[in-house]
Amino acid sequence: MKLHQLTLYEAHERLKKKDISSLELTEAVLDRIDALDGEIGAFITVDRASALAAARAADDRIASGSPAMAGLTGIPIAVKDLICTKGVRTTCASKILENFVPPYDAAVIEKMKAQDAVIVGKTNMDEFAMGSSTEYSAFKPVRNPWDLSRIPGGSSGGSAAAVAADMCIAALGSDTGGSIRQPASHCGVVGLKPTYGRVSRYGLVAFASSLDQIGPIAKDVRDCALLMNAIAGHDPRDSTSAPRETPDYTAALKDDLSGLRVGIPREYTEQEGLHSDVSKAVAAAVATIEALGAEAVTVSLPHTRYVVAAYYVIAPSEASSNLARYDGVRYGFRNASGTDLLAMYRNTRSEGFGPEVQRRIIIGAYCLSAGYYEAYYGKASQVRTRIREDFETALEACDVILSPVAPTPAFPIGEKVDDPLTMYLSDIFTLSANLAGIPGMSVPCGFSQEGLPIGLQIMGRHFDEKTLLRVAYGFQNATDFHTSKPKR
């Protein structure tokens, strides 16, 4: 096995035994990026020099034993390019932040650096995380490593493609409406959106503040748990982060699923547009999980038909407010051709934001404007309560809910790029977890007839990531979908 193919756990064990050095591992990963990323496009910035310096520092730490080696020490990790990295540009895949170099690290980056993790680069994404295909990057699209003519999913498409193609050992993404789970599903890797408030958003560029959450994208379930151990926890600088203890997530990795009840939402199996390969793979996954000792029960989420509409009012509304800060004054791009301040704002924003971001700002500004607020944002926020209650009720009858992640396997590049509503409708199964604030996870559960990966979604109660990980781990150990790799 080549070094770049190692899982986080395997790499950690080999570093610990001093079988390999972080420098060797990091060089292997950087060489892999050099060899493949020209055609995949997963990275916006690769900082070779600082990655190698971090690897040397990790090797010194491992050699001296002081401070003691931590879970991520010496591990090459890719970071979605909307998580601030001090001194390394953070673009959000937007022209408006093309040259933005953050003066501070995000909380999750501080935590990783404290462990001497190696940040290999910043990954491509839909501009400001708005999209489901990574086609809305202002710089370049990402291609799915399983089939270069297809999208990798989005918005964390770069992180998912980088993990799938072994261009990093693990990655961080962010998930506002499925942006970790859906690309993980399309790229055949594991992704976890933690409970809202579980991971600090300090230093995460804001898209929709009541929905955004950072989480891991990894080669398997154990790696996902290891990353959660590193990044979860309360942070006083994010007033929405939850002041509670975080468990050792690896303690949840037990094979036995007996005594667990898994809920199958009636409304999801009847969902229009659900691809037969996806429904078959998910049904087979449910059968596997039952065979491992869990009991499947049917549950109901009666407000499912309102989910896409509620989300596509709330998320753009919050975005229009959050993105008001990009005005060409304090950081980022400025178009200075106008003669007065107002012209500078208008020229800067019109030139700096891409079309999808502009569409969402306009939709959001409309939904928040006088006379429309109650009908749109107010109503959607009430419907959000209904959706949240649906999940609370369903999760009284079961421990986790199982569903598809995306209704179809990865679609061809270009298919939906000019049809926003069709793109939005493909998010049907993932948006609810963000609206309800609950954790959601994607694990590989099969392949389409064309050989494209399919993901199983596992959702659970607030702050109960460990039960998601337990189900995912049991399922993974009974199957080998996660060990299949794209051919390159």
Added chain:
Amino acid sequence: MTITKKEVVHVADLARLDLEGEAIDRFAGQIDTVLAYVDVLKGADTQGVSPTSHVISLFNAFREDEVGTHLEREAALANAPDKDDENFVVPRIVG
């Protein structure tokens, strides 16, 4: 039609975005399609339902009012498109 071209241009203007020519037609069509779809919300019974503003029960995240370390001026100004030694510089506001 849920939203007119004129309204799209007006809202864009409020958001400090200039729409011109073909972009107006394209955006107006796409945004109208989305808003027409969103109308499904009208069918949801939300009588007496409180809006969700925060998904986990978290109230009043208090902290001590203590002096901390913050960005130095130089770091805060580092990314500015235009600046002098102490300030962000913007085009003239008042004639």
